[in-house]
Amino acid sequence: MKGVYVEDVGAHEGSEVTVRGWVYNKRSSGKLQFILLRDGTGIIQCVAFKGNFSPEQFEALDRLTQESSVEITGKVRKDSRARGGYELDVTGFNIIQVTENYPITPKEHGTAFLMENRHLWLRSSRQHAILRIRHEVIKACRDYFDDLGFILVDTPIFTPNACEGTTTLFQTEYFDQTAYLTQSGQLYNEATAAAFGKVYCFGPTFRAERSKTRRHLMEFWMVEPEVAFATLDDIMDLAEGLICSVIERVLMRRKAELETLERNLAPLEGIARPFPRVSYDEAVEKMQKAGSEIQWGGDFGGGDETILSEQYTSPVMVHRYPAAVKAFYMQPDPVRQELALCVDMLAPEGYGEIIGGGERIHDHDLLLKRLKDHNLSTEPFQWYLDLRKYGTVPHAGFGMGIERVVSWICGLSHLREAIAFPRMLYRIYP
Ligand code: 4AD
Numbered sequence: 001m002k003g004v005y006v007e008d009v010g011a012h013e014g015s016e017v018t019v020r021g022w023v024y025n026k027r028s029s030g031k032l033q034f035i036l037l038r039d040g041t042g043i044i045q046c047v048a049f050k051g052n053f054s055p056e057q058f059e060a061l062d063r064l065t066q067e068s069s070v071e072i073t074g075k076v077r078k079d080s081r082a083r084g085g086y087e088l089d090v091t092g093f094n095i096i097q098v099t100e101n102y103p104i105t106p107k108e109h110g111t112a113f114l115m116e117n118r119h120l121w122l123r124s125s126r127q128h129a130i131l132r133i134r135h136e137v138i139k140a141c142r143d144y145f146d147d148l149g150f151i152l153v154d155t156p157i158f159t160p161n162a163c164e165g166t167t168t169l170f171q172t173e174y175f176d177q178t179a180y181l182t183q184s185g186q187l188y189n190e191a192t193a194a195a196f197g198k199v200y201c202f203g204p205t206f207r208a209e210r211s212k213t214r215r216h217l218m219e220f221w222m223v224e225p226e227v228a229f230a231t232l233d234d235i236m237d238l239a240e241g242l243i244c245s246v247i248e249r250v251l252m253r254r255k256a257e258l259e260t261l262e263r264n265l266a267p268l269e270g271i272a273r274p275f276p277r278v279s280y281d282e283a284v285e286k287m288q289k290a291g292s293e294i295q296w297g298g299d300f301g302g303g304d305e306t307i308l309s310e311q312y313t314s315p316v317m318v319h320r321y322p323a324a325v326k327a328f329y330m331q332p333d334p335v336r337q338e339l340a341l342c343v344d345m346l347a348p349e350g351y352g353e354i355i356g357g358g359e360r361i362h363d364h365d366l367l368l369k370r371l372k373d374h375n376l377s378t379e380p381f382q383w384y385l386d387l388r389k390y391g392t393v394p395h396a397g398f399g400m401g402i403e404r405v406v407s408w409i410c411g412l413s414h415l416r417e418a419i420a421f422p423r424m425l426y427r428i429y430p
């Protein structure tokens, strides 16, 4: 019989269906066996009555262990007390494998052990909920930009140059040349924005971050819009709209998953436009008043970001940082040249930076000067400089880290759970 997904069994009430999956849990009470079967779309209780099976068959069912793979056929019965609203009265089954010694049991395991078994840990309800929310976040980002008429143009992963600074580059061989894994699609987005007007890319990015924090991964996914003729204010509006759209969508479609995670919904439900916009100058003052050691001119540490974001219920957008702490491509503020026309969005509840972006230098000579000031070889940037020679226009964009946003929405204590197989400082397995 063709299989039916657990999430769809409700459409087959009263009929016989086959569900296929893995044993999530099991208990028996003499004449009855209750098998909780999960198939990725849901969990359904399958009830087997001894009288309907031969003794051997009933024993075989009794030997099923956690994560054994099985196909179960049965009649769909509505039961308001059941998980998902339906149960299956078992009429037949086909055991594919009886699992022995499944390492992850309902007892508490340490994080190191769970990370070592990440390939199996993904089956547990909490990880399952997080990754379904991640899926929703990605879909929400894509829909947001698609609905605004942006064109998705993906950018390369092998690149000849740095985008966010040379200290965090992963170097690799590229036949007889040296290449680097991309840190951001931005520079290529600037080329495609001049071709399509408004674009975004979405893909993995790589940073050799020697920091072992709960906010850093070596490989993370970023969605990056870039818009020709846009100003800093324009992209702050765009970023604010994106976050609202993502939050709304997850609240609407992934309530069950948020419940599984025991996420307090009030802080998410309380997010509203407009988000506060605070200049770097004001931000430093506020941080100092709240006890931070930060001095004007320094970049914010995770602790500083938390101090500031805790003062607001919506994400806060900090703009106009000193150019000296930012990347080479940042457009200077015409009023105060030492500042960059950039923005970082900090999430509430201590989750820190989720978005970074701003206006890009569009003047050829200034860009050339900045490359040299940053000791970057100009040769691999010739194509990038070309964009400033052939119809240059002011433009701006930003990047949003998917794992940071998922981590915040799910209320996770570490980014490692926001991606199926995290790459971390001391971990590349599994
Ligand atoms: O602020 P960043 O470095 O900005 C850029 O890469 C720009 N070129 C983007 C652009 O304007 N198109 O990174 C953007 C975002 C951060 O706000 C954060 O959410 C995430 O990427 N991010 C990381 N996420 C996980 N692990 C890391 N090591 C991250 N580094 C940055």
Ligand code: MG
Binding pocket: 344, 353, 355, 356
């Ligand atoms: Mg940043």
